[in-house]
Amino acid sequence: MTPVLARVPPPIGSLQPSAAEKKIIRAVGRVKAGWLLKRIGIAKRLAAETFSFIPWTPVFNVTGQPAMSVPLCWSDHDLPIGMHFVGRFADEETLFRLPGQLERARPWAHRKPPLCKPVSP
Numbered sequence: 401m402t403p404v405l406a407r408v409p410p411p412i413g414s415l416q417p418s419a420a421e422k423k424i425i426r427a428v429g430r431v432k433a434g435w436l437l438k439r440i441g442i443a444k445r446l447a448a449e450t451f452s453f454i455p456w457t458p459v460f461n462v463t464g465q466p467a468m469s470v471p472l473c474w475s476d477h478d479l480p481i482g483m484h485f486v487g488r489f490a491d492e493e494t495l496f497r498l499p500g501q502l503e504r505a506r507p508w509a510h511r512k513p514p515l516c517k518p519v520s521p
Contacts, residue, residue, distance in 0.1 A: 402456040404482035408475045415453065417446060457484055466492040470499050471508050479513045 417425060421442055428436050437443040451458065460467040466487040471480035487495035503509065 401486070402484045404454070404457060404469045404484045406453055406455050408477070408481065409479045410453075415449065417442070421446075460484075460486050463489075465489050466495045468495060468499065470502055471511070472502065472506060474511065477514070478511075480508070480511065 416422075424440070424442060425437065428434060434443075457467065457469075466489075467484060469482035469484055472483045473481035475481055485495060485498055
């Protein structure tokens with residue numbers, strides 16, 4: 401078990417690349433020159449920001465272990481804080497039983513986070 405995120409959820413849209421970076425990314429995509437994003441440092445910066453925010457979950461994407469996020473906790477601003485549960489390789493069955501048991505012990509289906517105003521690009 402790990403937290404899903406390294407900190408509480410940020411406002412919607414706050415993890416987006418800047419307007420200039422978006423233009424560069426689109427242009428690079430059109431000419432199929434992804435190597436250029438690495439060369440000018442955009443890819444490295446975006447990856448570093450992403451992995452500092454979600455440091456644990458990508459490990460299990462790579463290993464292929466079954467994993468799931470379960471909203472067991474809530475922040476002071478009523479936002480869900482997910483706990484990340486990981487199962488043994490090829491043992492999804494055990495992992496799938498867990499959230500049902502947790503939901504019965506600590507119901508969360510009725511909880512809805514407040515709607516946030518998206519951050520302008």
